[in-house]
Amino acid sequence: MLKILAPLDRGRPFCDGVSRRNFLKIGGLGAAGLSLPNLLALEAQAGIRNSHKSVILIYLVGGPPHQDMFDLKPDAPREIAGPHKPIGTNVPGIQICELFPRMAKMMDKFVVIRSLVGAQSDHDASQCFTGRNLRTEIAPAGGWPQFGSVVGKLQGGVDSATPPFVSLCYECTHPPYNEPGPGLLGVASSSFRPVGPGRADLTLQGITYDRLSDRARLLASMDRFRRDVDASGKMEGMDAFTQQAMGMLTSSKLAEALDLSKEDPRLVARYGTGDTVKRIDENGAPRVPQSFLAARRLVEAGARVVTVNYSKWDWHGGPGNDIFSREREDFPIFDQGITALVEDLHQRGLDKDCTVLVWGEFGRTPRISAQVGRDHWPRVAMALLAGGGMPCGQVIGSTDRLGGEANSRPVTFPEVFATLYRNLGIDVNTATVTDTKGRPRYLVEDGTQPIRELA
Numbered sequence: 001m002l003k004i005l006a007p008l009d010r011g012r013p014f015c016d017g018v019s020r021r022n023f024l025k026i027g028g029l030g031a032a033g034l035s036l037p038n039l040l041a042l043e044a045q046a047g048i049r050n051s052h053k054s055v056i057l058i059y060l061v062g063g064p065p066h067q068d069m070f071d072l073k074p075d076a077p078r079e080i081a082g083p084h085k086p087i088g089t090n091v092p093g094i095q096i097c098e099l100f101p102r103m104a105k106m107m108d109k110f111v112v113i114r115s116l117v118g119a120q121s122d123h124d125a126s127q128c129f130t131g132r133n134l135r136t137e138i139a140p141a142g143g144w145p146q147f148g149s150v151v152g153k154l155q156g157g158v159d160s161a162t163p164p165f166v167s168l169c170y171e172c173t174h175p176p177y178n179e180p181g182p183g184l185l186g187v188a189s190s191s192f193r194p195v196g197p198g199r200a201d202l203t204l205q206g207i208t209y210d211r212l213s214d215r216a217r218l219l220a221s222m223d224r225f226r227r228d229v230d231a232s233g234k235m236e237g238m239d240a241f242t243q244q245a246m247g248m249l250t251s252s253k254l255a256e257a258l259d260l261s262k263e264d265p266r267l268v269a270r271y272g273t274g275d276t277v278k279r280i281d282e283n284g285a286p287r288v289p290q291s292f293l294a295a296r297r298l299v300e301a302g303a304r305v306v307t308v309n310y311s312k313w314d315w316h317g318g319p320g321n322d323i324f325s326r327e328r329e330d331f332p333i334f335d336q337g338i339t340a341l342v343e344d345l346h347q348r349g350l351d352k353d354c355t356v357l358v359w360g361e362f363g364r365t366p367r368i369s370a371q372v373g374r375d376h377w378p379r380v381a382m383a384l385l386a387g388g389g390m391p392c393g394q395v396i397g398s399t400d401r402l403g404g405e406a407n408s409r410p411v412t413f414p415e416v417f418a419t420l421y422r423n424l425g426i427d428v429n430t431a432t433v434t435d436t437k438g439r440p441r442y443l444v445e446d447g448t449q450p451i452r453e454l455a
Contacts, residue, residue: 052353056296058308061309063376064360065323069382072085080403091393109343111454114399117380147420148165148306152164165307172284258298271293285311289336311330317374321373362381428444
């Protein structure tokens, strides 16, 4: 509300104490070029009203070792504790691995969940993207949709040039490591995937906008008769893809968001570098911290959800591949990339609107194996969160003295997803999506609420 604080007209002021003369002064602002449209334009230039709620979901492929990262047990027996030491952080009482020095200096901007329970026992990315345990829940026809597909369906796009859900996940040769897809929502709710050579298709190459419009009209006329008789839902998906493609081709916004050369080279270097082709392990994802920067740029361009898969964390050990050597190699690179992302969001004023979630499909065994590795451990795992306007600088939950069981405040996968939805402005108590049989489906398990410590 715009208030005019000026001396009252002793003659006949209005009931709110503002005189006719002052109203004339307000109207005069228009002559000075400060009409409402101009004020809104100035707000846009200043970045006001230009933000939206968003989530960057980072999947650590293969299951990260919680007891070597954020829940160290230095007093446990040697075959449990491992060689790394805990270090203090800028939040009194919180300690993390010594290989995360950057994170330790800004722990007040993170939340660690040490007691994530209910994980499945097999390698499968689906639970990290849907919140559903396929071993304990019966999936509806079509399958559970992943988080980004649900958000895109419910909230739509912020900008016609940017899809609401963008996946930066690299294709893994082990199929369960890959995102599960839109499930019962159908192909129209699929993610947009700009990873790989398809990026070149985001810009017009020798085609004018007029010719593009002619082609669009021709396509519409040819498809009309098929759309009238289609009962599979595929044409609806094709319509969505066509509209999405037109929006992207007639704007450079998405292509520019993916072009890291547009960034200050010093900031790019701050995130760190990786190889988009080389796989640390043959069936995992490449180690590409630049994806974190691309995710931030996509959020700024209008994406509501961006997913990233990062490196390979399934460290069972073996000759030349023991878990602690891998940690000494991977942890510092991850430390650099994730702190750059969170610091970047804060510096750009996005920390209240963009939620960052980092996790994997399960934890690792407390006992170090004879091959100097840690095996699969679904009984307890970890998650790392930041941003979203949440009260950060805290640890939620604890494990027993060996890091093998939740000791206090167990947190479930559905609770984490309920929190993400809440941060996006979606009420899990009322919001539903419709399955292929026309029945409404809640977004998380019935009755699940957001994590109370993050309200």
